[in-house]
Amino acid sequence: MNTSYEEKTFENYFNAELGNLSSVYFPLGQTQEGVIGADSVAYSKNRQLWKMFGYPWFWFQPPYRGRNLQDIAQEMEYHTKASIHNIPKIKTNLLFQYKRSEYLILPSSGQWSHWKQPYFRYEIYPKQQKLLEHLEGQFGQQALVLYAAPAIKNVEELVEASMKKQIIEKTNFQKVSNLSGHHKNTFVQAGTISKAFSQPEKIENVDLLKTLNNIDGQDFSFDKLTSFTSTVNEVMRESNEYNRSFNLLMEQYSNLQEYRTFYGLMQMKVFKELTGIQWSMSFEY
Known part of the structure; x- marks a missing residue:
């Protein structure tokens, strides 16, 4: 009607x-x-x-x-x-x-x-x-x-x-x-x-939690940290809800891209600010 x-x-x-x-x-x-x-x-x-x-x-x-x-x-x-x-x-x-x-x-x-x-x-x-x-x-x-x-x-x-x-x-x-x-x-x-x-x-938007839960977190290393943050970066840039804000916020860190690990941590910082999703990492020696 x-x-x-x-x-x-x-x-x-x-x-x-x-x-x-x-x-x-x-x-x-x-x-x-x-x-x-x-x-x-x-x-x-x-x-x-x-x-x-x-x-x-x-x-x-x-x-x-x-x-x-x-x-x-x-x-x-x-x-x-x-x-x-x-x-x-x-x-x-x-x-x-x-x-x-x-x-x-x-x-x-x-x-x-x-x-x-x-x-x-x-x-x-x-x-x-x-x-x-x-x-x-x-x-x-x-x-x-x-x-x-x-x-x-x-x-x-x-x-x-x-x-x-x-x-x-x-x-x-x-x-x-x-x-x-x-x-x-x-x-x-x-x-x-x-x-x-x-x-x-x-x-609908990309299911961030489902995507991140599928990422292998075993034997975490700096190489895997970089791989993990790269995946988060792809998810955020594909999201209808978050991509514009994510790109805008990451502009302030563009001069850090050559420092892969540190740049990845900045990606995770922006990810947490936008989504409220907490993340953590641990290392075994």
Whole structure:
């Protein structure tokens, strides 16, 4: 069944919270949105906000440093051969495309077998997706491009979430690149976990603990320490949740890469800071 509220209502509530969590934000007009591909943009260093996007911790700067919105608009004008006006000269590191979801409650629903419980679903439109993919391809190292869909069933729940300032907290987010080649995205709750279709694909982060538990820790040596930290490095850089923050934090140690063991210990330091996972090593003589 369709949720009993308009996408614009959700968008307005979302933007109201976004404005309070950002140094600047700008809701794009219909023509501007049609060229750029996003509904609104913002620049934020708010750690709690970034945590909701799957980036739980960062150093002095957010995971994405930002880009001038006029530069983004100019690139998208060139890409679409269209013209847009009244774009402010502001820095942005977040771009959102809002979606209103259906809430599906019947076992006969198309993706029920993948969730086995009521779930939310929204359409991914090819033309819009291509615009967003180009946007992410050009500026994805500087600004995060996200679909944002409420995990909210009805208008009463929507209004209550707005009054409690929980709209963003009750939203499901997914990176544009994760939905490439799909026509629908589904989820059961707020956060960053969803399953995209045409072909079933569960989008989730690397299971860090499972991967690390499979690493042989017998007869630990400095060579095995280096091998271990290299594996952790690969896991973190493959993780949708941690890779940006991990890369950013490791930049401060780039001059230590020739000292393999010490650099490996710095990798483990950053790993612990980001994940909270404690690690230890022991040597037998």
